Amino acid sequence: MRDLKEIRKDIDKIDNQLIELFKQRMDCARDVGIYKQANNIPVLNEGRENEILDAVEEKGGEYGASARLLYSNIMELSRALQHNIVGSGKELKSVINNASTDIPSSGIKVAYQGIKGANGHEATLRLFPNGEAVNYKSFADVFSAVDNGEVAFGVLPVENSSAGSVSAVYDLILKHRFYIVKALDLPIDYCLAGLKQSAFEDIEIVWSHPQSLSQCAQYIADHGFDSVPFSNTAIAARDVAKEKRLNVAAICSYKACEEYGLKVLDNHLQDNDENTTRFIVISKKLYIPKDANRISLCFSLPHVTGSLYSLLCRFNSLGLNLTKIESRPRQGRQFEYLFYLDFSGNVRSENVIELVSQLSEEMPEFSFLGNYAEPEFPIK
Ligand SMILES: O=C(O)C(=O)C[C@]1(C(=O)O)C=C[C@@H](O)C=C1
Numbered sequence: 001m002r003d004l005k006e007i008r009k010d011i012d013k014i015d016n017q018l019i020e021l022f023k024q025r026m027d028c029a030r031d032v033g034i035y036k037q038a039n040n041i042p043v044l045n046e047g048r049e050n051e052i053l054d055a056v057e058e059k060g061g062e063y064g065a066s067a068r069l070l071y072s073n074i075m076e077l078s079r080a081l082q083h084n085i086v087g088s089g090k091e092l093k094s095v096i097n098n099a100s101t102d103i104p105s106s107g108i109k110v111a112y113q114g115i116k117g118a119n120g121h122e123a124t125l126r127l128f129p130n131g132e133a134v135n136y137k138s139f140a141d142v143f144s145a146v147d148n149g150e151v152a153f154g155v156l157p158v159e160n161s162s163a164g165s166v167s168a169v170y171d172l173i174l175k176h177r178f179y180i181v182k183a184l185d186l187p188i189d190y191c192l193a194g195l196k197q198s199a200f201e202d203i204e205i206v207w208s209h210p211q212s213l214s215q216c217a218q219y220i221a222d223h224g225f226d227s228v229p230f231s232n233t234a235i236a237a238r239d240v241a242k243e244k245r246l247n248v249a250a251i252c253s254y255k256a257c258e259e260y261g262l263k264v265l266d267n268h269l270q271d272n273d274e275n276t277t278r279f280i281v282i283s284k285k286l287y288i289p290k291d292a293n294r295i296s297l298c299f300s301l302p303h304v305t306g307s308l309y310s311l312l313c314r315f316n317s318l319g320l321n322l323t324k325i326e327s328r329p330r331q332g333r334q335f336e337y338l339f340y341l342d343f344s345g346n347v348r349s350e351n352v353i354e355l356v357s358q359l360s361e362e363m364p365e366f367s368f369l370g371n372y373a374e375p376e377f378p379i380k
Helices: 004-039 046-059 061-086 090-097 119-127 139-147 167-176 210-215 217-223 233-243 254-259 307-317 350-362
Strands: 109-113 132-136 153-160 179-187 191-194 205-208 226-229 248-252 263-266 276-283 294-299 322-329 337-344 367-372
Touching: 004 061, 046 061, 061 307, 061 350, 090 350, 090 367, 109 119, 109 139, 119 132, 119 153, 119 179, 119 276, 132 139, 139 153, 139 167, 139 276, 153 167, 153 210, 167 322, 167 337, 191 233, 191 254, 205 210, 205 233, 210 217, 210 226, 210 248, 233 248, 233 254, 248 254, 254 263, 294 350, 307 350
Parallel strands: 109 132, 109 153, 179 367, 205 226, 205 248
Antiparallel strands: 153 276, 179 276, 191 248, 191 263, 294 337, 294 367, 322 337
């Protein structure tokens, strides 16, 4: 066995050589950057990178896979350097610099999906206490209303703490790419809402939105109820009141129960006590409030080996905290995905805007979706 001190001496010697070579390589990358800027050539050259990665993997022998990983990181660093030289992301920087900081709070219409008493309605009232809440039948209708200017903003649920993402909304976000200007985690508390003349023992069937049925799945199973999906919790409550069947109740908010003249037959049905749903506000116009602390992006990945891995490394190396990553299959393209990503930060800080600008140049179908203020913890 070799002596540890001796081995470490060797490592130090090799590192001294490696760091010199690394500096020389970065100097070359900088020179390529200057050449690329002068000749208007894009920073990323996937073909060249793949050639280098294949060659080092082969030459790396038993360490081939590790050599590939090391080089993909090195080239990531060369690209970051070159993006600074060529001044990447000019368009995006100008969009961000021209964003307004103050979101109008009164004299505006705000769209939500469902009817009065729906969780979306409650979220809208909390997000825009002085706005006019306007209801639409579907999530797609909310997007259309924002698109054609019928309303200034739209409020949409994106994720529930126990039932997961609302994938239909993510698909619409990725399709329309409106800006996200606010977000809120709303505590969700469900009751069992029946007719005034019903008793708890009469109930055999529950009506609600599939997400809500899923958030109360254990409760429903424990009581042996049959469940029927509805497009919205408040619509389920309204229809229970309309159809007058003694054995049917809605799983809905306390507000919806009251709104449609129903009686609370049981309380707090959600399986998880900390049940919350995250709502976002979409807008055609970009607003970036001064206290913005969350950034959303969407893109697809370049065809470079390990591109998702190296993307995550970039956030990690800047100490930026990813709060969400969601992938959705691209329509009509097998095994190709669009990514939706949220992270903590403000684009007014230099390292954040540099990273976002670099990604805007490198990620196919990139969109900056917004930088908005979101409370760290659910409101009560
Ligand atoms: O060869 C180039 O075009 C470079 O910019 C150099 C380099 C590298 O570090 O090797 C960096 C970025 C490119 O995507 C490809 C390769």
